[in-house]
Amino acid sequence: xxxxxxxxxxxxxxxxxxxxxxxxxxxxxxxxxxxxxxxxxxxxxxxxxxxxxxxxxxxxxxxxxxxxxxxxxxxxxxxxxxxxxxxxxxxxxxxxxxxxxxxxxxxxxxxxxxxxxxxxxxxxxxxxxxxxxxxxxxxxxxxxxxxxxxxxxxxxxxxxxxxxxxxxxxxxxxxxxxxxxxxxxxxxxxxxxxxxxxxxxxxxxxxxxxxxxxxxxxxxxxxxxxxxxxxxxxxxxxxxxxxxxxxxxxxxxxxxxxxxxxxxxxxxxxxxxxxxxxxxxxxxxxxxxxxxxxxxxxxxxxxxxxxxxxxx
Numbered sequence: 001x002x003x004x005x006x007x008x009x010x011x012x013x014x015x016x017x018x019x020x021x022x023x024x025x026x027x028x029x030x031x032x033x034x035x036x037x038x039x040x041x042x043x044x045x046x047x048x049x050x051x052x053x054x055x056x057x058x059x060x061x062x063x064x065x066x067x068x069x070x071x072x073x074x075x076x077x078x079x080x081x082x083x084x085x086x087x088x089x090x091x092x093x094x095x096x097x098x099x100x101x102x103x104x105x106x107x108x109x110x111x112x113x114x115x116x117x118x119x120x121x122x123x124x125x126x127x128x129x130x131x132x133x134x135x136x137x138x139x140x141x142x143x144x145x146x147x148x149x150x151x152x153x154x155x156x157x158x159x160x161x162x163x164x165x166x167x168x169x170x171x172x173x174x175x176x177x178x179x180x181x182x183x184x185x186x187x188x189x190x191x192x193x194x195x196x197x198x199x200x201x202x203x204x205x206x207x208x209x210x211x212x213x214x215x216x217x218x219x220x221x222x223x224x225x226x227x228x229x230x231x232x233x234x235x236x237x238x239x240x241x242x243x244x245x246x247x248x249x250x251x252x253x254x255x256x257x258x259x260x261x262x263x264x265x266x267x268x269x270x271x272x273x274x275x276x277x278x279x280x281x282x283x284x285x286x287x288x289x290x291x292x293x294x295x296x297x298x299x300x301x302x303x304x305x306x307x308x309x310x311x312x
Contacts, residue, residue: 003102003300016286019289023281024068026055027276027281028061030218031239034057038106068239068279072282077286078279083277089266094263095265097265099263100176102250102291102295105187105188108188110242112196113191113199113238116196116200117131118226118231128200131197142187143252165262167179186252186259187253191248195238201237203231205234206230206233212229233306239302239303272284
C-alpha cells in the first residue's frame with residue numbers, strides 16, 4: 001500500500017505541474033495588453049513598457065513560467081494584478097466556500113447513490129424502473145435550472161433558506177448549513193442519478209456470481225450479504241464514477257456560486273478571467289486541480305483497500 005500511495009503522490013505532482021504549464025501557455029496569447037488594462041487607456045507607451053518590465057511580461061513565456069514556478073514552489077504565488085493582494089491570501093478566503101460545497105455534495109451524492117443503486121439492484125421491479133426515469137431526468141436537467149427553481153420556491157416564496165450569501169462554519173454551523181442547503185441540492189441531483197446507475201449495474205453483475213451464492217449458503221442474512229460481499233465488490237465502479245463527478249461539481253460550482261452569490265473559487269475564476277489576472281487565474285487552476293487530485297487520491301486508496309488487485 002505504501003508503494004501504491006507513493007506512486008499516486010508522484011502522479012499528483014506531475015499533474016499539478018502539467019496543469020499549471022498548460023494553463024500558462026494557453027492564457028499567454030489571450031492575455032492581451034495586461035499593462036494597458038492595469039494602467040488605463042490614458043497611460044503613455046513609456047508607462048506601459050515600464051509596467052510590462054516590472055511584471056516581467058516582456059520576457060519569453062517559458063522564462064515567465066519558470067520564474068512563476070520557482071516562486072510557487074516556495075509558496076509565493078505572486079499578487080493579483082488588480083486586487084493588489086497576494087494570491088494565496090485571496091484563495092484562503094475563497095477556498096473554504098468551494099471546499100465546503102464539494103465535500104458536502106460528494107459525501108451526499110455517494111451515500112444517496114449507493115443506497116439507491118443497491119436498492120434498485122436488489123429489489124428490481126418498480127424501484128429499478130423509477131431509478132431509470134429519475135436518472136434520465138437528473139442528467140437532462142441542468143444544475144442552474146434546478147438552482148433557479150429552488151431559489152424561487154424555497155428562498156423567495158417560502159423563505160425557508162437564504163437566497164444568497166455564505167456564512168462561515170466557524171461563525172455559525174446552523175447558518176452555514178442553511179446557506180449551503182440549496183446549492184448542495186442543486187449539484188447533488190444530477191450526480192446521484194449517474195453514480196447510482198453505475199452502482200446498480202455493478203451490483204447486478206456481482207449478484208450473478210457464484211461466490212455470492214456460496215456466501216448465502218453459509219447461512220448469513222441477506223442484509224449482511226448485501227452490505228458486505230455485494231457492496232464491497234460493487235463499490236469500485238461507483239467510487240470511480242463519483243471521483244469523476246467531482247470535476248462536474250467544480251464545473252457546476254461556477255454557475256451555482258453565481259446564482260447563490262457564494263464567494264468561492266467559481267465566481268473568482270470568472271472575475272479573474274474577465275480581467276486576465278494571470279497570477280490569480282493560475283492560483284485558481286492549481287486550487288481546483290489540487291481538490292481533484294486529493295479526491296481522486298482518497299478514492300484510489302479506498303478502491304485499493306476494497307480490491308487489492310488495483311495496487312498492482
